[in-house]
Amino acid sequence: MATLKETLAKKIPVWRDEIAALVKEHGDKEISKVTLKQVYGGMRGVRGLVCDTSSVSADTGLVIRDVPCKDLPGRTAEEVLWLLLCGEYPDKASHDTLKAELQKRNKVPGYVWDVLAAMPKDSHPMCMFNTAILCMQKESEFVKAYNAGVKKTEYWESTLEDCLNLLAKLPAIGAGVYRMRFNKGPRVPSDPKLDWGADYGHMLGLNDPTGTLKELTRLYMVLHSDHESGNVSAFSGATVASALSDLYYALSAGLNGLAGPLHGLANQECLAWILETMKKFNGVPTEKQLEDYAWETLNAGKVVPGYGHAVLRVTDPRYTAFLEFGKKHIPEDPVFKTVARVFDVVPKVLKQIEKISNPWPNVDAGSGSLLYHYGLTEFPYYTVLFSVSRAMGICSQTVLARAMGYPITRPKSSTTAWLKKTVSA
Ligand code: CMX
Numbered sequence: 269m270a271t272l273k274e275t276l277a278k279k280i281p282v283w284r285d286e287i288a289a290l291v292k293e294h295g296d297k298e299i300s301k302v303t304l305k306q307v308y309g310g311m312r313g314v315r316g317l318v319c320d321t322s323s324v325s326a327d328t329g330l331v332i333r334d335v336p337c338k339d340l341p342g343r344t345a346e347e348v349l350w351l352l353l354c355g356e357y358p359d360k361a362s363h364d365t366l367k368a369e370l371q372k373r374n375k376v377p378g379y380v381w382d383v384l385a386a387m388p389k390d391s392h393p394m395c396m397f398n399t400a401i402l403c404m405q406k407e408s409e410f411v412k413a414y415n416a417g418v419k420k421t422e423y424w425e426s427t428l429e430d431c432l433n434l435l436a437k438l439p440a441i442g443a444g445v446y447r448m449r450f451n452k453g454p455r456v457p458s459d460p461k462l463d464w465g466a467d468y469g470h471m472l473g474l475n476d477p478t479g480t481l482k483e484l485t486r487l488y489m490v491l492h493s494d495h496e497s498g499n500v501s502a503f504s505g506a507t508v509a510s511a512l513s514d515l516y517y518a519l520s521a522g523l524n525g526l527a528g529p530l531h532g533l534a535n536q537e538c539l540a541w542i543l544e545t546m547k548k549f550n551g552v553p554t555e556k557q558l559e560d561y562a563w564e565t566l567n568a569g570k571v572v573p574g575y576g577h578a579v580l581r582v583t584d585p586r587y588t589a590f591l592e593f594g595k596k597h598i599p600e601d602p603v604f605k606t607v608a609r610v611f612d613v614v615p616k617v618l619k620q621i622e623k624i625s626n627p628w629p630n631v632d633a634g635s636g637s638l639l640y641h642y643g644l645t646e647f648p649y650y651t652v653l654f655s656v657s658r659a660m661g662i663c664s665q666t667v668l669a670r671a672m673g674y675p676i677t678r679p680k681s682s683t684t685a686w687l688k689k690t691v692s693a
Contacts, residue, residue, distance in 0.1 A: 269361035272429060275354050276300040280671045281423065283320075287672060288630060304691055307682070311498075312578060316679060317506075318499035321352040321664050326581040330495055337585035337655070341592070345465040345489040346370070347434070352494055352664035370504070371460050373436035380404060380441065384448055389482040393649045394527040397521065398447045398520045405516035407433065411588045413511065423512075424671035428517040429661040441466060442656045443471035450646050465489035468656060481642040485653070488635060491586045492654050494661030499578070500525035501532065505662040506669060510677040515666055522662045523655045529573070532632075532654045538574035539636030541565070542606050552605050558613040566621065574633030575614055575667055583611075586631040594638055601636040 300315035306445075322332045330337040332348065333355045335429040339438030340348065346366045384396050385402045386425065406409075413426035440451075443456050456473040462482065469476065478484060497506055506521025509515065526532035549557045565572055577584065591611070594604045611629055618627030636650055644650075 269359065269365065270557065272350060272353065272358075272366055272432075273425070275350075275358075275362070276424070276428065276671070278563050279354060285320060291323045292353060293444065304687060306494055307687065310496045310578070317497050317503070318674075319665060320355075320668060321435075322496050323455075324496045325578050327577060327587040329580055329582065334496060335682070337589065339488055341589050343490050344463040344486060345493070345657075346463055348490050348493050349660050349664065353667060365603055367463055370420065370436040371434060371458070372462055373433050374458055376437050376440050377404060377407070378608075381444065383443065391449070392527070393445050393449050393646075393652050394523070394533070394655065396449060397442060397655055398523050398527070398650045400441045400445070401434070401438075401516055402520040403524070404434075404437075405514065408514035408516055409433070409647060410514045420673060424667055426669050427670045431667050433513055434519060435464075435659060435663060438656045438659055439468035440471060442652050443468060443473070443646060445470055445652060446644075446646070446649055450549040450649070451676050466604055466666075468653075469576060472644065476642065481564055482592065484642060488653055489657040489660075491589055492631065492657035494658070494664065497665055498563075499531065500528065501658055502662055502665060506665055507677045509666040509669060512675065512676075514522070519659055519662050523658070526655055526658060527573075527651060530571075532658070534573045534630070535632035535636050535650045535654060536647045537631050539572050539603075539640060539650065540614065542603060542637065545601065545610075546606055555609060555613050558606075558610055559617055562614050562617040566617070571612055572618065575627065575629055576624060577630045580628065581626050582631065583628040584633075584634045587629045587634050590631075590634040590638060594634065598638065598641045601637070601641045607634050607637040 302314050306312055307312050320331060324330055328336065332340065333351055335351060344363070344367075346363055347357050350356075350363070350366060357363075357394060380400050382405060384400060387396055393687060400496065408426075410426040410431035411424065413422070418426065438456060440455070447455055447578040456471045458467050459470050462470055463486065465483040465486035465488070468489065472481075472485075493515075495502065497503060502521075504525040505518045506522040508655075509518035513521075529537055545558060545561050547554050548561065553561065562572055587645075591608065594601070594608070598604050614629075615627040616634070618624050620681035629657055635653075637649055638649060639653070640647070
């Protein structure tokens with residue numbers, strides 16, 4: 269048995285030496301080139317970042333360290349957090365120590381609830397959640413250590429403290445936002461018997477006699493936890509953290525990016541789209557009706573939410589994991605049936621549009637129907653669930669960036685005039 273900090277303390281010096289030797293020996297070798305199209309195209313495919321917690325390839329999807337996405341269901345968030353940070357799963361005793369450590373730190377300061385209560389009643393749940401994180405900034409252990417003059421090689425230790433303090437509180441904050449924003453009554457206290465992901469499901473306070481909702485929130489927390497570092501939320505979080513802003517600032521920044529409809533907000537839009545089709549066609553639509561509705565959406569200049577991806581060129585394995593969950597637990601649910609039918613129809617439609625690089629579903633296409641079934645029907649809330657989970661990845665990446673002593677992020681930009689001159693030279 270070892271604690272998370274003890275395990276990292278052994279691994280970090282080895283990783284540092286490995287990276288230092290790599291850069292010393294091969295520092296000037298070219299690993300990627302950049303075309304003009306990529307510069308104007310959101311830097312797709314430009315290899316300019318390092319991320320060791322996870323990788324995403326076009327044909328495989330998410331791999332956390334060495335573990336492919338398909339092997340993640342059944343794991344707890346504690347196991348996955350350990351995996352993200354240390355590159356391996358914890359043994360049982362270490363896992364239980366981390367679980368207890370998170371429970372010890374899970375009390376949310378009273379002022380957070382006061383701040384949230386003072387916000388306009390129609391605030392978006394993501395704005396409430398991110399405000400809660402930002403207003404706790406004064407708790408940062410990193411800031412205290414930095415102001416006390418701690419050595420650069422020790423920055424990661426106080427950042428790990430911030431990581432654990434923050435992650436421990438996020439399920440209670442996320443559930444508290446849900447209950448406050450949607451008038452669900454008093455907050456539900458944490459159940460110390462439960463793991464982090466299941467406890468979140470418990471604190472939402474929905475009717476869950478079979479425990480399946482808790483099983484779903486556990487799965488949800490594991491599947492959304494990380495997706496390498498080039499996506500908007502991870503990249504924004506890492507950029508802010510690279511200025512040595514603490515994790516409260518960095519995580520809040522990253523999650524503000526997750527709140528965009530092309531990124532994490534797509535899961536609320538997705539369920540809205542599914543429900544719209546069901547309303548329009550009075551129940552589960554036929555394949556033909558779905559095909560027509562997909563064209564109607566596209567012809568109106570809108571995207572079909574939950575489909576397409578900046579990196580993936582296959583069905584997102586996270587979508588597949590949610591689909592499997594639905595097939596096992598709620599195969600006859602009409603909303604789930606519609607989601608499954610959309611999967612049979614929409615890729616065929618999107619394939620007909622040449623500019624669309626990937627016609628397949630992403631992580632956001634299916635999860636909403638499962639949440640909806642278990643009574644979580646307020647879909648503007650769904651991105652908060654994504655955020656609680658994604659915080660694991662952003663926090664882990666920040667701890668490791670501090671540990672490796674990565675510098676402030678500062679790529680070079682060009683003017684259009686310079687680009688014109690350069691390409692025509
Ligand atoms: N419906 C309609 N049009 C789509 C589309 C979709 N599902 N997916 C891509 N396109 C369009 C793009 O809008 C773009 O059009 P313009 O050139 O007119 O701007 C064109 O096809 C090319 O895009 P791409 O190279 O296939 O994809 P990008 O890397 O530019 O964008 C993504 C990726 C996810 C933003 C895009 O597929 C999309 O908007 N999907 C719907 C929203 C969604 O599900 N987002 C969640 C992604 C997962 C996450 O990050 O959380």
